[in-house]
Amino acid sequence: MATAPAKLILCGEHAVVYGRPAIALPLTDLRATATVTPAPAGSGPLIRAPDLGGQWRVTECPNEPLSALVLKIVEQFHIPTDIEITIHSAIPIASGMGSGAAIATAIVRELLAVGGQTVPTATIAELVYESERGYHGTPSGIDNTVVAFEQPIWFQRRPSLPPLIEPVTIGTPLTLVIGDSGVRSPTRLPVGAVRERWQAEPERYEALFDHVGEIVTAARTVLAQGDVAALGPLLDANHALLCEIGVSSAELNRLTDAARAAGALGAKLAGAGWGGVMVALTTPDQATTIAAALRTAGAVQTFITTIAATVDAA
Numbered sequence: 001m002a003t004a005p006a007k008l009i010l011c012g013e014h015a016v017v018y019g020r021p022a023i024a025l026p027l028t029d030l031r032a033t034a035t036v037t038p039a040p041a042g043s044g045p046l047i048r049a050p051d052l053g054g055q056w057r058v059t060e061c062p063n064e065p066l067s068a069l070v071l072k073i074v075e076q077f078h079i080p081t082d083i084e085i086t087i088h089s090a091i092p093i094a095s096g097m098g099s100g101a102a103i104a105t106a107i108v109r110e111l112l113a114v115g116g117q118t119v120p121t122a123t124i125a126e127l128v129y130e131s132e133r134g135y136h137g138t139p140s141g142i143d144n145t146v147v148a149f150e151q152p153i154w155f156q157r158r159p160s161l162p163p164l165i166e167p168v169t170i171g172t173p174l175t176l177v178i179g180d181s182g183v184r185s186p187t188r189l190p191v192g193a194v195r196e197r198w199q200a201e202p203e204r205y206e207a208l209f210d211h212v213g214e215i216v217t218a219a220r221t222v223l224a225q226g227d228v229a230a231l232g233p234l235l236d237a238n239h240a241l242l243c244e245i246g247v248s249s250a251e252l253n254r255l256t257d258a259a260r261a262a263g264a265l266g267a268k269l270a271g272a273g274w275g276g277v278m279v280a281l282t283t284p285d286q287a288t289t290i291a292a293a294l295r296t297a298g299a300v301q302t303f304i305t306t307i308a309a310t311v312d313a314a
């Protein structure tokens with residue numbers, strides 16, 4: 001069995017599609033799994049996804065993104081094809097937590113393990129990126145990257161170059177409360193809407209994206225300093241900009257307001273928006289109070305998670 005984590009965009013979503021930096025975190029205790037078992041000779045790969053409500057033979061729907069991913073990997077890495085791939089995920093789907101990237105990464109890891117292959121983490125991230133394109137159209141690549149590397153990352157697209165991917169130093173552990181609005185919102189919808197607005201009003205949106213980029217840069221500094229109190233207002237400011245960009249919702253605003261009223265240091269929507277999750281930054285002792293406030297304000301589920309302090313790998 002192979003696994004891969006959920007992810008959370010701490011700051012910089014949407015602007016990251018337009019070349020500004022973003023910071024993403026792996027949520028290592030919330031994972032997707034993939035298990036390969038042998039199947040009868042000549043049957044070809046079958047994907048069983050009980051949590052997603054189905055199973056399918058990849059050759060019968062070769063353009064479905066996970067099927068395309070499996071077909072590509074078995075061919076490229078000479079993996080046996082008479083297999084069943086069973087996937088499970090504890091990650092809410094279409095919620096901004098990277099469930100698609102985590103499932104795809106778990107599948108890639110499991111297929112490579114079955115084939116006795118070892119490849120660089122960056123290669124796994126690239127393979128998953130192709131599959132994410134099938135779902136999302138124009139993803140920045142941040143989701144597949146943080147899920148594959150499983151460490152806090154700074155991610156920035158660059159013209160004519162591979163994206164800049166750097167470890168982010170976390171000076172002191174972060175306690176986060178994630179609230180799921182329960183509204184399912186496929187990433188490609190808000191991403192597509194932002195593209196239309198950017199095309200209609202490029203100067204306005206470029207300025208908003210610049211402002212997001214400044215917040216992300218400031219967040220990196222205070223994260224390294226372990227200054228959790230200074231991070232909160234940056235998350236609030238990022239949320240205000242995401243509202244202006246047009247990707248928040250009444251449900252998400254209700255949850256971020258409730259988190260702040262319950263004592264959060266800062267709160268923002270996390271991911272593509274219009275639904276999905278929000279995140280609140282808190283001191284450890286306030287976490288359960290904030291989770292309770294989020295549920296009262298309509299969150300269908302909450303997760304309390306700690307992001308460990310890192311040693312700078314750079």
Ligand SMILES: C[C@@](O)(CCO)CC(=O)[O-]
Nearest residue numbers: 013014139140141271272
């Ligand atoms: C909204 C977005 O910025 C983050 C989705 O997790 C889209 C992307 O980066 O591909």
